[in-house]
Amino acid sequence: MDPVISVKGMCTGYAGQPVVHDLSFDVMPGEVLCLLGPNGAGKTTTMLALAGELPLIDGEVEFGGVKKNAPLYKRARNGMSYVTEERSVFKGMTLRDNLKIGDVSIDEAIALFPELGRRMNVRGGLLSGGEQQMLTLARALGRKPRLLLADELSLGLAPLVVDRLLQAVRRAADEQGTAVIMVEQHAHKALNYTDHAIVMRRGRVGLDLTGEDARTRIGEVEQAYLTASGGDVSAGEADLAARHAGSPGANHSAG
Ligand SMILES: Nc1ncnc2c1ncn2[C@@H]1O[C@H](COP(=O)(O)OP(=O)(O)OP(=O)(O)O)[C@@H](O)[C@H]1O
Ligand SMILES: [Mg+2]
Numbered sequence: 001m002d003p004v005i006s007v008k009g010m011c012t013g014y015a016g017q018p019v020v021h022d023l024s025f026d027v028m029p030g031e032v033l034c035l036l037g038p039n040g041a042g043k044t045t046t047m048l049a050l051a052g053e054l055p056l057i058d059g060e061v062e063f064g065g066v067k068k069n070a071p072l073y074k075r076a077r078n079g080m081s082y083v084t085e086e087r088s089v090f091k092g093m094t095l096r097d098n099l100k101i102g103d104v105s106i107d108e109a110i111a112l113f114p115e116l117g118r119r120m121n122v123r124g125g126l127l128s129g130g131e132q133q134m135l136t137l138a139r140a141l142g143r144k145p146r147l148l149l150a151d152e153l154s155l156g157l158a159p160l161v162v163d164r165l166l167q168a169v170r171r172a173a174d175e176q177g178t179a180v181i182m183v184e185q186h187a188h189k190a191l192n193y194t195d196h197a198i199v200m201r202r203g204r205v206g207l208d209l210t211g212e213d214a215r216t217r218i219g220e221v222e223q224a225y226l227t228a229s230g231g232d233v234s235a236g237e238a239d240l241a242a243r244h245a246g247s248p249g250a251n252h253s254a255g
Contacts, residue, residue, distance in 0.1 A: 003028050004147050004179035005050065009059035012049035018057050019045045020203045025196070027147070029177040032170065032211075034190050036183075037200035038225045043183040046200070047151045050181065051082045063147065079146035085155035087132040088139070091125030098124050098135055104142030112138050112168050130161035137165055141172045148172065150182040162186055166193045187222065191215050199224045 003026035013019035020042040027033050035043045048054040050061060064078045090098055095116060099109050110117045113134040119127060127135065133153060140148060150169065154162040170193040172178040184190035191197060197214035199207040199221055206224050207214075214221055 001028060004063070005181070006062040007050070007059070008062075010046075010049065010056060010061060011058035012045060012054050012056050014045075014054070016057065018203070020049065020200075022059070023198075023200075023205060024059075025198060025208075027179040027181060027196075029146070029179055030173045031195045032173050032180040032182065032193055033196045033198065034182055034184060034187075034194040034211075034214075035198050035200060036187050036190070036221060036224075037206065040202075041200040042203040043200060044151055045203075047082070047149050047181070047183060051080065051149055079144075080149065081140040081143055081145035081147070082149045083136055083140045083151070083153055085133075085152045087129070087136045089124040089127070089132045089135055091123065093124055094121050095124065095127060095131075095135060096120040099138065099142075102139035102142060104139050108142050109135070109138040112141060112171070113164065115164075130157050130164070133157060133161070133165060134168075137168055141168065141176075141178070144176060145178060148178050148180045148182075150180065152183055152185060155185065159186075159189070162189055166190060169193065187225075188218065191218065191221075197221070 006026045008024050010023040011018050011021050023046060025033065035046060037043055045054065049056060050063075063080065090101070093101070096106065099106055106120065116131065116134055116138070119131060124132065124135070137153065148169065153169075154165050157165070166184075166189060169180055169182065173180050182190065191211060191214050194211040194214065196211060197207070197209045198205055199209075201224055207221065209217065209221075
C-alpha cells in the first residue's frame with residue numbers, strides 16, 4: 001500500500017527563512033498522525049506547507065502521486081481537506097443550507113453527528129461553537145477526502161465536544177480510510193485517537209512515537225512542552241497550565 005502523503009526532509013518557513021527543518025513522515029490510508037508541541041514549535045507552519053500554502057525551502061512532499069507543491073485549491077480537487085479552529089459556517093444560513101452548499105447530504109452529517117439532526121433549521125450563527133465545528137468537520141469529511149488536515153479543530157471547545165470531534169475523525173480514518181494529520185492542544189485526549197505522534201520542538205522533530213508509545217510515555221510528551229518552548233518559556237508554561245485546567249477560554253497566542 002502506498003502512503004497517502006509522504007514527506008521527506010521538508011524544510012519550510014516564511015519569506016525564505018526556515019522555521020521547520022528536516023521533517024519526514026508518511027501517512028498511510030486510515031492512519032491518524034498527531035503533531036504536538038509548544039506554541040511556536042512549527043505545527044501550523046507544517047500544515048500550511050502540506051496544504052501547499054507555503055513553499056518548500058528544501059525536501060519534498062508527495063501527495064496523490066504528485067510531488068509538486070500545488071496550491072490548496074488544486075489539492076482540494078485532489079482529495080485534501082483542511083480545517084482549522086476558524087469555523088467555516090455561513091452564519092445567516094440554516095444548518096441544512098450550510099450542508100447543502102457544502103455538498104454534504106443531511107443523512108451523512110447525521111451519521112457523523114446525530115446531535116445535529118434536531119438543529120437543521122437553526123441558523124449557523126445561532127449554533128453553539130461545538131455545533132459549528134461539527135458542521136465544519138461534517139462538510140470537510142463529507143467530501144470524502146483522502147487526506148484530512150485538522151489544525152486545532154477543537155480549540156476552546158468543551159471536553160465532551162472535543163471527544164465527539166476526535167471520534168468522528170477516527171471513524172473517518174477507520175471506515176473511509178481517510179489519512180489524517182491533526183494538531184491538537186489536548187495531547188491527552190488526542191493521543192487516544194492517534195496511531196503516530198510527532199512532538200515538534202523549535203521546528204524539528206523532538207519525539208517520533210507510535211500512538212501506543214506516546215500514550216505510555218505521556219509524561220515525556222508533556223515534558224517536551226515545558227522544556228522546548230518555541231519562544232518565551234514562562235508563556236509556554238502558563239499556556240500549558242491553562243490547557244491543563246481545561247479552561248475552555250484558554251487562548252492560543254498569535255503565531
Ligand atoms: N506569517 C509569519 N511570518 C513569519 N514568521 C511566522 C509567521 N507565522 C508564524 N511564524 C513563526 O514561525 C514559528 C512557528 O509558528 P507556528 O505558527 O507554526 O507554530 P505552532 O506550533 O502552530 O504554534 P501554536 O501552538 O501557537 O499554534 C514561530 O516562531 C512563529 O513566530
Ligand atoms: Mg498553530
